[in-house]
Amino acid sequence: MSRRKSLSVLPGFRLSLSYTITWLALLLLLPLAACLMKAGSLSGEEFWKAVWTERTRAAYLLTFGVSLAAAVIDTLLGLLLAWVLVRYEFYGRRLMDSLIDLPFALPTAVAGLVYSNLYVKNGWLGQFLVPLGIQGAYSRLAIVLVLSFIGLPFVVRTVQPVLETIDADIEEAAACLGATRWQTFYRVILPALYPALLTGFTLTFARALGEYGSVVFVSGNMPFKTEIAPVLIVARLEEFAYAEATAIAVVLLAISFVLLGVINFLERWNQQRST
Amino acid sequence: MMPQKSTVASSTARHAASREDPVWVRVLLIGLAFLVIGVLIVIPVANVFYQAFRGGAGVYWKNLVSDPDTRHSIFLTLTVAPVAVALNVVFGVAAAWLITRFKFPGRTFLTTLLDLPFAISPVVAGLMFMLMFGLQGYMGPWLRDHGIKIVFAYPGLVLVTAFVTMPFIARELIPVMDAIGSDEEIAAVSLGANGWQTFWRITIPNIKWGLLYGVILCNARAMGEFGAVHVVSGHISGQTDTMPLRVEKLFQEYNNPGSFAVASVLTALAIVTLFLKIWLEHKTSHELAEARDVGVT
Numbered sequence: 194m195s196r197r198k199s200l201s202v203l204p205g206f207r208l209s210l211s212y213t214i215t216w217l218a219l220l221l222l223l224p225l226a227a228c229l230m231k232a233g234s235l236s237g238e239e240f241w242k243a244v245w246t247e248r249t250r251a252a253y254l255l256t257f258g259v260s261l262a263a264a265v266i267d268t269l270l271g272l273l274l275a276w277v278l279v280r281y282e283f284y285g286r287r288l289m290d291s292l293i294d295l296p297f298a299l300p301t302a303v304a305g306l307v308y309s310n311l312y313v314k315n316g317w318l319g320q321f322l323v324p325l326g327i328q329g330a331y332s333r334l335a336i337v338l339v340l341s342f343i344g345l346p347f348v349v350r351t352v353q354p355v356l357e358t359i360d361a362d363i364e365e366a367a368a369c370l371g372a373t374r375w376q377t378f379y380r381v382i383l384p385a386l387y388p389a390l391l392t393g394f395t396l397t398f399a400r401a402l403g404e405y406g407s408v409v410f411v412s413g414n415m416p417f418k419t420e421i422a423p424v425l426i427v428a429r430l431e432e433f434a435y436a437e438a439t440a441i442a443v444v445l446l447a448i449s450f451v452l453l454g455v456i457n458f459l460e461r462w463n464q465q466r467s468t
Numbered sequence: 469m470m471p472q473k474s475t476v477a478s479s480t481a482r483h484a485a486s487r488e489d490p491v492w493v494r495v496l497l498i499g500l501a502f503l504v505i506g507v508l509i510v511i512p513v514a515n516v517f518y519q520a521f522r523g524g525a526g527v528y529w530k531n532l533v534s535d536p537d538t539r540h541s542i543f544l545t546l547t548v549a550p551v552a553v554a555l556n557v558v559f560g561v562a563a564a565w566l567i568t569r570f571k572f573p574g575r576t577f578l579t580t581l582l583d584l585p586f587a588i589s590p591v592v593a594g595l596m597f598m599l600m601f602g603l604q605g606y607m608g609p610w611l612r613d614h615g616i617k618i619v620f621a622y623p624g625l626v627l628v629t630a631f632v633t634m635p636f637i638a639r640e641l642i643p644v645m646d647a648i649g650s651d652e653e654i655a656a657v658s659l660g661a662n663g664w665q666t667f668w669r670i671t672i673p674n675i676k677w678g679l680l681y682g683v684i685l686c687n688a689r690a691m692g693e694f695g696a697v698h699v700v701s702g703h704i705s706g707q708t709d710t711m712p713l714r715v716e717k718l719f720q721e722y723n724n725p726g727s728f729a730v731a732s733v734l735t736a737l738a739i740v741t742l743f744l745k746i747w748l749e750h751k752t753s754h755e756l757a758e759a760r761d762v763g764v765t
Contacts (some may be wrong), residue, residue, distance in 0.1 A: 202654050205661035211564040216559050217581060220631050224596035231599050256659065270504050277501040280487075281494055295509050297685075298738035300692025302712035303731040306719055307512045310519060310728075317515055332567050342508050364487050374489060376668070391689070403589025406712065407692030410719065423591040423695065430595065430699065435604055442592040447694055453587040457580060 217285045228446070231439040245441035248416055249425060253444070256422040259333060259400035263340035268390055270341070271348025278349070279356045283397050305410025308339045312411075331413035336421065339411045340401040347400065348393030355389040355463070356382075388463040396460060399452040403445065490731075513735060520732035521705035523725055531729035537706040538730060541714035548622070548710060549690040552629035556686055557679070560637025563672075567620065567638075568645040569653075585634045594699025597628050620702030625710065626698040633686045640682030641675060647756050648674050688741040690735060 232240065241248075275393025277283075278290050296304070312319040322329055329335055360383060367377040405423040412419040420428075422445055429438035489497075494533040521528050533539055567579055585593065585607070599605045611618060618624045656666040672679075694712045701708040709717060711730055718727035 203569050203650060203666075204657070205565060205667070206570050206572075207563040209713050210570075210572070212562045213559070213566050213578070220627070220634065221584060224593075224600050224631075227599040229594070233496045269738075273497060274504065277497050280489070281496050281498055285502075289505055291742055292505055292509050294742060294745065295513070295738060298688045298692075298741040299513075300694065300712050300715075300734045302692070302715045302739070303516065303696045303734050304512070306715055306727060306731050307516050307519075311512060317511060336748075341513070345508060348729075361487055362652070374493075383680070399531070399587060403587075403695075405589065405591045405594070405698070409541075415500055419491055423589050425503075426591050426595060427699065430598070433604070435599065435602075438595060439599065442595050445589050445592055447496070449587040449589065453580070455585065456587075 201358070206247050207364070210363030224305050225293050225446075228439055228442060231436060232443040235436050239436070240440050243437040244444050247340040248420070249422075249441060251417045252420050252422045252425045255336075255418075255420065256402060257334065258386060259336045260342060260398050261403045262337045263344055264394050264398040266337070266341045267344045268394045270345065271352055271393055271432060272386070272390065274345075274349045274354035275356055279353060293349050294347050296343055300377055301343060302405065302410065304339055304342055305407035306409065308335065308342065309411045312338070330411060331419070333412075335413075336408050336419065338405060339407045343404055343407055344397035347396040348390065351393035351463075352391045355386055359385055385466075388459060390457040392456065392463055395452060395456050399449060399456065402448060403451070469481060513739075516728060516732050516735045519724065519728035522728075527725065528732075529676050532733070532737045533725045535726065537709065538714055538718075538726065539728070540706045541709045541711050542733070543709040544622075544625070544709065545691055547689055548625045548629055551626050552633060553683055553687050555626070555630045556633055557638050557683060559634065561679070563638040564641035564645050565661055567642055567652055573728055582635050583632055584636050587694075590693065590695030591699055593631055594628055594696040597624060597631070597696075597700050601627075611761055613756045619700050620704065620708060622708075624700040625697055625708065629693050630648055630697050632693050633689045636684035636686035636689065637679070640678055640685065644678035644752065644756065645671075674755070677748055677755050681745070681748040681752055684741055684744050689737060691737060 235243065274289075274293060278286060284443050311317050311329050312322065312335060313331075314320070314323045316330070316448075319329060327334070328339055363381055363385075365379055367381045368374075372380065403423065405421075405427070408421055409427075410426060412424070413419065414420050422441060426445075427442050429441065441464045482728070520531075527713075531538070563578075563582060567575060598619060600607055601611060601624065602608050603612065603620075608619075616625065652670050653666050657663075658671050661669070692712055693710075694716075697710055698713060698716075701710070701713055702711060703713065703717065705717065711734055715727050715730045715734070718724075718730065
């Protein structure tokens with residue numbers, strides 16, 4: 194109560210409010226409105242024709258599929274890395290902890306460039322994988338690989354703090370009651386991590402859905418085969434088909450807003466569980 | 469602080485036996501973790517520098533500076549990113565001040581709105597600005613008549629970069645300013661300081677490391693932004709190609725050494741960012757710990 198009263202003592206409410214609102218309106222809401230207006234200029238039938246062709250369907254399906262695959266891979270790898278970093282002491286742990294953030298700092302174009310180079314026939318990794326029939330460049334696998342790189346930090350960074358706060362008593366109790374180490378992990382620790390894992394999964398998935406910079410290098414961008422939805426938008430723009438591009442963009446926007454809602458909900462759930 | 473820490477340590481020692489995994493599990497998992505980091509992160513980074521320096525340092529240097537278009541792309545990135553970051557510093561501080569120091573209807577909604585640019589695909593972000601300011605966009609004809617170029621020019625690059633990196637600084641500052649609280653600022657105001665004095669003498673010194681942390685992250689993303697910039701740049705070599713776009717163009721021209729030379733500079737910047745980040749994480753945790761100590765006493 195005193196907090197609320199004292200808060201109003203500080204100056205700058207009007208200034209910061211008007212500045213924030215103006216900036217958001219100019220940079221965020223106005224362009225967003227332009228996007229919806231442009232899509233609205235199409236009739237229902239035209240809109241449907243733009244967003245639902247064989248080529249766009251293939252692109253949505255691929256975008257969804259590779260993002261899902263990358264998010265699943267990153268959830269498993271993220272759990273492994275978070276576990277190792279929190280629970281074990283070993284040489285190079287701090288270095289590993291810092292390196293995990295590299296995908297956040299590295300420009301996506303660089304990631305795309307180097308991943309396309311590593312997995313071609315005479316690349317560092319491709320020279321072993323291509324003879325085995327594993328095409329890690331210019332294929333769907335290539336997209337999954339580079340998206341897994343881009344999203345790697347999300348799960349680690351959401352699971353790590355939760356894992357750190359799990360009470361040792363619970364594990365000891367489980368052990369005292371005769372649970373094996375695996376049972377303790379599976380029945381006690383893992384359920385406590387579900388909200389964090391799910392949050393990390395959703396963040397990775399959302400990031401992968403919109404990713405463009407890295408994918409455009411590694412995928413080869415073949416329509417029906419390795420063309421993701423953002424690439425399709427750029428292709429439409431280059432044909433100056435603005436309305437069609439916008440229609441596809443609106444579909445992507447709708448998906449990202451739904452995911453944003455899910456992420457917000459999960460984060461609140463996560464906080465409730467951890468308090 | 470100290471006694472609490474020692475009890476934690478002794479309790480972990482007590483429970484250590486029941487929390488310990490078998491040695492073979494530990495070795496296996498640590499080995500797997502190193503494998504993952506090695507394949508996904510270390511090998512790619514090493515490959516960037518290997519490919520860039522493949523022809524020797526002389527060729528590397530030539531690739532980087534003797535091509536005027538590459539030179540211009542470096543110049544452009546170094547001029548676009550700081551301006552976008554500066555715009556976001558002002559916005560981020562204003563938004564954080566608003567959200568952490570006042571209660572008003574719509575505050576939660578505003579906080580969600582701040583995160584929106586993270587959820588929007590960069591390509592869609594670029595498209596939105598094309599629809600606003602492009603020649604076929606809503607303001608296009610008016611801008612053309614008044615001789616103002618936004619899209620396919622420097623202002624457009626700054627605008628989309630600022631858009632894509634909008635949440636970074638506000639997101640970093642809000643938890644820091646929440647944790648520090650407003651007691652010191654209220655004290656300053658009640659002792660007669662005006663708003664700006666309070667802000668410059670109390671708030672800024674309190675949040676400086678958190679702010680710098682946000683600036684570092686924001687700058688890394690601003691320099692590396694590709695999708696949104698790709699849409700609004702128009703790809704005019706030597707004019708509107710930033711470094712990431714230059715990487716793409718050289719790659720498409722099958723100039724791999726040139727492409728990797730530019731990529732190596734961006735990678736080096738990413739590594740510097742990582743180091744700065746680690747250093748600042750120590751600083752900000754001190755900042756927060758101090759704030760908590762003040763709160764306790």
